[in-house]
Amino acid sequence: MVCVGAFYAMLLIGQWSMWFLLPIAMYALYRTFLQREYIASAVQARRILRVYPWQVLRTPESGIGQIPGAKLGDVWLAFPDPDRPERDVPIILHGHAGSVWWRRRLGRGYDNEKTRQVAEVWFAGDPRFAGVIAVPGPRRLFPLLPFAAPQSCAGGEKQASPEAVKRARRAGVRVAP
Known part of the structure; x- marks a missing residue:
């Protein structure tokens, strides 16, 4: 959500904001993909703990x-x-x-x-x-x-x-x- 918000703010505010908000948007995008791995390992851990x-x-x-x-x-x-x-x-x-x-x-x-x-x-x-x-x-x-x-x-x-x-x-x- 932060990633989408940062890109939207870059469009509204103008080009000068890109240098400030682009690192924030890239980090948010990175964390979004990383979160998928955390969720997958949590689901697998739960399956193991049930057995x-x-x-x-x-x-x-x-x-x-x-x-x-x-x-x-x-x-x-x-x-x-x-x-x-x-x-x-x-x-x-x-x-x-x-x-x-x-x-x-x-x-x-x-x-x-x-x-x-x-x-x-x-x-x-x-x-x-x-x-x-x-x-x-x-x-x-x-x-x-x-x-x-x-x-x-x-x-x-x-x-x-x-x-x-x-x-x-x-x-x-x-x-x-």
Whole structure:
């Protein structure tokens, strides 16, 4: 709406206003397209939360790089495999706008105020397919969608039980037939 209003104001006021209002209109247009991604990830997170219950994990294993599929600066979290609880499945938090807060707190290897903020992580989902992570409180809900964790989703359906694949499909995750 701001974008349309800024363009309309440019037409009414004249050419001199273009230099002032054009950056505002461009930023509003950028945010409009970005908002579509936020809404899509929120819908997917809601689907996942309807199927999978929350699990509370105390200081989950995390790191920077050092796992297959991770680049040098990629931060990852490891969650227990639902079919084999003794085995962990790492999920890479690839860089995009929502992951900045998480990436600054995970994988550091030393104790400070920021790393204590993620001492307790809530996880809902199946780490082989998709999931949602959060910290206690009303903020910092972060969906771990298949595009955010390609190494765990690429072969996840091969290592999962048929019940786990059906459950992932109910949560709205696209799984190979």
